[in-house]
Amino acid sequence: MDLAVLWFWIVAFFFVGYFVLDGFDFGVGMTMPFLAKDDTDRRVMINTIGPVWDLNETWVIVAGAALFAAFPEWYATLFSGFYLALLLILLALIARGVSFEYRHQRPESQWKAWFDRMIIVGSAVPALLWGVAFANIVQGVPLDADHNYIGTLFDLLNPYALLGGATTLLLFFTHGAVFIALKTEGELRARAKRLATRAGLITIVVAASFLLWTGVAQGSAWFWALAGVAAVALIGGVLANMRGKEGLAFGLMALTIAAAVVGLFAALFPEVMPASNDPANSLTIVNASSTPYTLTFMSWTALIFLPLVIAYQAWTYWIFRKRVTRQTIEAAAH
Numbered sequence: 001m002d003l004a005v006l007w008f009w010i011v012a013f014f015f016v017g018y019f020v021l022d023g024f025d026f027g028v029g030m031t032m033p034f035l036a037k038d039d040t041d042r043r044v045m046i047n048t049i050g051p052v053w054d055l056n057e058t059w060v061i062v063a064g065a066a067l068f069a070a071f072p073e074w075y076a077t078l079f080s081g082f083y084l085a086l087l088l089i090l091l092a093l094i095a096r097g098v099s100f101e102y103r104h105q106r107p108e109s110q111w112k113a114w115f116d117r118m119i120i121v122g123s124a125v126p127a128l129l130w131g132v133a134f135a136n137i138v139q140g141v142p143l144d145a146d147h148n149y150i151g152t153l154f155d156l157l158n159p160y161a162l163l164g165g166a167t168t169l170l171l172f173f174t175h176g177a178v179f180i181a182l183k184t185e186g187e188l189r190a191r192a193k194r195l196a197t198r199a200g201l202i203t204i205v206v207a208a209s210f211l212l213w214t215g216v217a218q219g220s221a222w223f224w225a226l227a228g229v230a231a232v233a234l235i236g237g238v239l240a241n242m243r244g245k246e247g248l249a250f251g252l253m254a255l256t257i258a259a260a261v262v263g264l265f266a267a268l269f270p271e272v273m274p275a276s277n278d279p280a281n282s283l284t285i286v287n288a289s290s291t292p293y294t295l296t297f298m299s300w301t302a303l304i305f306l307p308l309v310i311a312y313q314a315w316t317y318w319i320f321r322k323r324v325t326r327q328t329i330e331a332a333a334h
Helices: 002-037 040-049 053-070 072-081 083-102 109-139 161-184 187-216 221-243 244-268 292-319 326-330
Strands: 269-271
Touching: 002 040, 002 053, 002 109, 002 161, 002 187, 002 244, 002 292, 040 109, 040 161, 040 326, 053 072, 053 083, 053 292, 072 083, 072 269, 083 109, 109 161, 109 187, 109 244, 161 187, 161 221, 161 244, 187 221, 187 244, 221 244, 269 292
Parallel strands: none
Antiparallel strands: none
C-alpha cells in the first residue's frame, strides 16, 4: 500500500479513537442537567470519567499531529479555513478541563454551579462543531488555486453541515447516557437507561437522515456498507440498552461511531479536502501528503509506539472498570 494512503487511514483511526472515547465524555457532560438531581449525582457522573477524560483527549492531539506531519497541505487548509470553529472547540475543551479540576476546590454551591455549566457547554460545543466540521470536509468547501478556503463562517453553517453537527451531538449524548448506565447503580442508573432509550430513538432518525444524505451525494460502495453497519449497531445499541444490557449497548454505540467515522473517510477518499467551486482546486491524498521519507519515518514510529499507547489505555480502563456509587462518594466526603 502507498504510504500516503496508509496514513490517510491511520489519521482516520486516530479520529475514530477520539470520537469513540471522548464522545462518551462529551455525553456525560451533556446529560448532567437531565440525570443529576443533586450534587452527589453530579459528582458520581464526573467520577465515572474522572480517571480517563484527559487520556481520551490525547487522541485528538495525536490526530492533529499526524495530520500536520503526514498531510501538511490538508492541515494548513483545514486550520486556516475552519479557524474560528476549531478555536471555539479548543476554548470549550479548555473550559471543560478546568471545570473538572476546580469545581471541587470550594464548597459553595454557586461556585460548583458555574463550573457545572462550563462542563455542559464545554461538552456540547465540541460535540456539535466536530460534526459540522467533518460534514463540510466531506461535502467540500470553496478553495482557490492555492488551496485556501475562500468562503465565510456562514458558508460552513449550511443545512448538511448542521445536520452532521446534530448527528454527532445526539450520538455522543446517547453514548454518554449509556456509559452512565454502565458505570453507576441505583436510581441514577435507571434514569440514564431511560434517557438513553429516548435519546437513542431520536438519534436513529437524525443519524439515518445524515447518512442517507451523505450516501446519495457522494457515497461509494464502501460508504454504504459502513453506513449499514453503523445503522444496525445503533439500533442494536438502543435495543440492548432497553433490555438492561449496558455493556453490549456501550459496545454497539462505540461500533456505531467508529463505522460512521470510517464511512465518512471512505466517502472522502481519495480526496482530503474537496473544492466545491472547482474540482481542480481540490486537495487529494497525493498532492497534500508529505515526502516519502517523512511518511516512512512516521510509519516506523507509529509501529513502535502506537501499540504501547493502546495497551496503556486499555490497562487504565481495566483498572477503573468498577461502577461508581453514591455511597463511595458520600463516604469520601466524610
